[in-house]
Amino acid sequence: MTALPPPSAKKLGLVIDLDTCVGCHACVVSCKEWNSQSPLGAPLADLDAYGAAPEGTFLNRVHSFEVTREAGPPVVVHFPKSCLHCEDAPCVTVCPTGASYKRAEDGIVLVNEDICIGCGLCAWACPYGAREMDGAERVMKKCTLCVDRIYNETLPEPDRVPACVKSCPAGARHFGDLGDEDSAVSRLVAEREGFALMPDQGTKPVNRYLPPRPRDALPEFDVLAPYLEPVTEGAGGFLGWLDRTLGKI
């Protein structure tokens, strides 16, 4: 049923730290890898894979933005984007078949590929570009929050997080219950003033983004200058010997 369930107490989602994301695309690749082998759905295809215009399905993609500031040099921000598992998910209510649904128990937005007719209306309704129609399977694909990992008791406990979170080498992706004010992710959002994307679309996303921290301003050089004096000057022992010997060469 594509009617949205009443807001769940548990709101599973991601918190993405734009301060630490280095733009390596590891989450993009691990997401595609996990979701291609998952028994939950069809693999994510790549059309014209080695040709002139390759076009594949990805559930998570990393944009790179450049932000021009009023003071200081422009900054580059790498920006991963996947389904935000919105509370008021417009992609769910437009679905004519009931294939798109939001889980009442944890708020995860999913697609039942077996009854998806591939009309594409849900992708149109999503302001974030989180849904992609698979070119080979002709059904809608989206982030499942790795629902087949996070509850998967055959996996060791530390692996019961979404593949993108597990693979991030920078620790820029956090998974947890954003409905619980005391959860680690909720505290992170509170501490770092995490925000939602396109709030004016009225979708109430669960996922939050943490802003880049303010950049250090360059200090006056003479503040550091004393520390930049050669450390071996007048030094004895091995370092002194090394310094004198190297100086002679």
Place this chain on the structure above:
Amino acid sequence: MHPAPSLILFTVLSGLGFGLMVWLGFGALVPLGWVGFVFWALAYGLAGGGLLAATFHLGHPERAWRALSQWRTSWLSREGVLSIVTFAVMAPHAAGSVFLDRPLPVLGALGGGLALLTVFSTAMIYAQLRSVPRWHHWTTPAVFMLAALAGGGLLAGQVAAAGPLFALLAVALALHWHMGDRRFAAGPDTAESATGLGRIGKVRLLAPPHTGRNYLLREMVHVVGRKHAARLRLIALAAGAVVPAVLLVALPAGHLLGALAVLLHLAGMLAARWLFFAEAEHVVGLYYGRR
């Protein structure tokens, strides 16, 4: 948005067919026998043909019947249900008129109302999308319904009514374009709100997430051919509404003239519907530095 031929044909043809059904249903004309057969075949043919065209847009047309289930929330589902109900309710009236010379005006009027509601729900599939500011406005159902009523009236030979309806359609189209051109820029969604980075400064895409193509860009950031928009608008406005209106009002009615007006209107509406899709900008373009 990608102007898929299947969707252009669907909205134009089914709009025309259901528009004709409105006039036939409310008894503006009650053709009987063979004449009735021609009119009803045209109405069912256009409406059904349009719906058939829409299934070509589906990844899995064999599952199309599933689209009838979610009428509580989905305008697309409502559209499907309403078209079938309209077809069914209208059928006894149509069959009675054609085969028994016995029209059933109550069912006809009910069917006429349902036909109009069907066109409205078609328009709402698009107008409901807040993610496409150009569509998310009352001018969208206004254009769809006036096009159906004017085009249907023309097909039904209702010259006196169709003339003014074409004039209204012209106004609605002009408003849809004029107001739509400003809505995205005037709206709250920007690259800054899309990324939340507005708190730091002005946001600009440095590198897209992939240098290759993707579904999102093809489907929702379709910018090909927009440079012809101004010329196409003139063609759409003239052929779709203004010239038919003038022809109907100024010249004596006749089948030849009517046919000419129908063909002009059809061509104009195809152009208008191409523009409806091609000019519509999706907010996801903000993540790609394009609209």
Place this chain on the structure above:
Amino acid sequence: MPEGDFPLHALTQRPMAMYHSWGSQNAWLRQIHGVNPLFVSGEIWAEHGFAEGDWAILTSAHGEIRVPVARMDALNGKTVWTWNAIGKRKGAWALSPEAPEANRGFLLNHLIHELLPPRGDGLRWANSDPVTGQAAWYDLRVRIRKAPPGGPDHAEPDFAPIASPVPPAPGTVRHGGRTS
């Protein structure tokens, strides 16, 4: 080398994403990085009047290449850079000759001589790091100008396709998972 002739440093680095697979020309990664523009600072962009989609001629003491440019304001005005090893010769890696890598991808290699200039002992040393053998990318100095309009829609130099030693690659790739 007089700085005035070649006022800019040209750098490359391998995109991080490309390290997710060492195996071969990867169907996923080539969608992320299928072409590589030359990133230039806002100052250079304005100075040469570049616009989106423009091409530039990049010249070193050794050679000249024609490449697509992109603006990057966060870059200093004395440096241009691009992703390395995206550009491919036509036919390489069993890619289609129309592949973006073979048309809008490019390498700085054509600007770097394999040998250092003669030193007077009659020998020319390899232009590479004596320990690792890596070419000395960070020594490269260049100058840039806007490419005259009307050029081809591919990077230059542009070599004839090479024959692939392996059969043509498949069109659609899917692996794993459930297929219905």
